[in-house]
Amino acid sequence: MKYIDEYRSPELVNCLLSLIKQTSTKEINLMEVCGGHTMAIHKFGIVDMLPKNIHLLSGPGCPVCVTDKKYIDQCIAYSRMQNTIITTYGDLIRVPGSSSSLEKEGAKGADIRMVYSTTDALEIAKANPQKKVIFLGIGFETTAPGSAVCIQQAFQENISNFYLFSAHKIMPPALKLLADGEIRIDGFICPGHVSTITGSKIYETLADENSISCVVCGFEPLDILQSIYMLVKQIEKNETRVEIQYTRAVQPEGNILAQKILMDVFEVRDDWWRGFGIIPSSGLKIRDKYKQIDAETEFDVDVEETILDIGCICGEILKGLKSPNECLLFGEACNPSNPAGACMVSNEGSCHAFYKYGKNI
Amino acid sequence: MIYSEDDRVLLGHGSGGILTSDLISQLFLHYFKNDILEELSDSAFLQMKSKKISFTTDSFVVDPLFFPGGDIGKLAVCGTINDLAVSGAKPMFLSCGFIIEEGFSLSQLEKIVRSMAEEAEKAQVKIVTGDTKVVAKGQCDKLFINTSGIGKLPAKYIGLSKAEYICKGDKIIINGSLGDHSISVLSARNSLKIQANLVSDCAILNELIYQVLDNSRGVKFMRDATRGGLATVLYELAENKKYGIAIDENSIPVKDTVRGVCELLGFDPLYLANEGKVVMIVAEESANEILKIMKRHPLGKESCIIGEVSETNPGLVWLNTQIGGKRMVDKLSGEQLPRIC
Incomplete structure (x- = not known):
């Protein structure tokens, strides 16, 4: 298929693998930040094709995985309000809260609807003027502009029954935290779609201050292997620069228009990341200008006390400290049908990827 | 009317x-x-x-x-x-x-x-x-x-549905492309606004199946790959842990339209429901003959061998990926597409 098969050519894959093998001499840790990369790496079987001295660590770039359990509990509380429709991207529906999930609330009668875009959520609000329609805004710089545009549109068109509950986050503070942390990271396989919005300059402090090589990477097998090759070349030469492999989508300055829209709608706040705790200036809050659309300010609901995960080591997995199969719950007590934590639910979660594709063959 | x-x-x-x-x-x-x-x-x-x-x-x-x-x-x-x-x-x-x-x-x-x-x-x-x-x-x-x-x-x-005689080397045959039914139904749902030039593969398979059964030996098992798709049929076979099953991504027919929608929405064609596809496990020595018989039938023209039974990795199904890697094919968890049949 055009524009797909070109990036999956076995001949070019072999060519890149040979180059990587010829060039790479050091024992190195590369972190793929984005959950989309984690999934692609496992889906195409890339892990076992790489030389053994290259270790891939999964990072915190799965939006569902880093969403705080308290947020899920609050979503559940919203879903129990009268005359309310919850609209959300699919993954969030099955994430366990403290005592329930949106899926379970739906079975009990709550109106939970999966949508593929914020536009769909807005359409549902227009079609149901007598109901409160709340969109659950999660994700990084990739999905946040979609939420921002939707908020602007609801505001301009005076759609008074549409609300957004933001758990949107931004990537640089989390990456800086990881770079300053206990695990040695030699290179970041930087998130491609986040970078289409932010540009590649956001990684410069990681290269300059933390001496970590950075390559912004696409999502096809050849993108990933080429990015690994670019990182290996930098590391072997002791260089730490920011490079863009995903040039067909990413510019150094990013998408200026999307950045402006983000700035108009959101302001930065400290935010809680599941597994990390509070990361300063890492979350996006809806500005006062649009406060009538902000579910947090509009609805005062009783949220049950959040019960912390017991046994689940998602936090260490998200920081690259541990691998999913080191978790005692993995496989038996926690699997995609009966997930203990969000990393097993999300299609981009590293536990899900390991469970689905990861057994040694 | x-x-x-x-x-x-x-x-x-x-x-x-x-x-x-x-x-x-x-x-x-x-x-x-x-x-x-x-x-x-x-x-x-x-x-x-x-x-x-x-x-x-x-x-x-x-x-x-x-x-x-x-x-x-x-x-x-x-x-x-x-x-x-x-x-x-x-x-x-x-x-x-x-x-x-x-x-x-x-x-x-x-x-x-x-x-x-x-x-x-x-x-x-x-x-x-x-x-x-x-x-x-x-x-x-x-x-x-x-x-x-x-x-x-x-x-x-009688033994066909029990899958008792499957052994190492047996070939896996399917009579055409995966996912046509699922994606046709999906495209007919207005909510997704997907326009796919595709029709469901919904068809009766008894004639094709009987042509194979009556004119050949060596069919060891058959199953129609409906809900849960090809992956589920194979996973359920391997579950007895007597053998493993390897399939080749490059050999599995999937139409570009179906692939395109899968790429967009994150579906895996291996798990998509079909309504006119039969998966056969056949003895290695009979595989080519069975393939010939199938190809003579209108519903079997695109039949092909997509993998084989292996003595390694008993209990597992794995995919030799398009780029030369390997990955496991697990049982479907949750619902990929509700109300597809």
């Missing part, structure tokens, strides 16, 4: 009274016409010479009711006939139960009944008994159909 656009199903059509009798005589008897049904007894009386029979049932809730390449009626007949055929049985009789929402269009019901009759006739199967219930508006979504089927099972094919 018997009914006009304005005719609607009323609660009375399910009451057992005059309206029910009218519906049976005007609609069901008209299209399903056969000697056994015409007796209109509480039970159908069947005569079969076979010592062994196969019996199966399936319910159909597809949304929307009409989709490119078929409708819920065609699906309800094909699905049950195929379940019988893959067990080696020759389908003979069907029952059908309709649960209809009050207000449903009678002319649409007629179209559905007509396509059921057409498929049953193609398969030379008689619809011999049925039931109609009507529920108040909002208590079901338009129309649900249940069909059960009986087929005679020749003694020589």
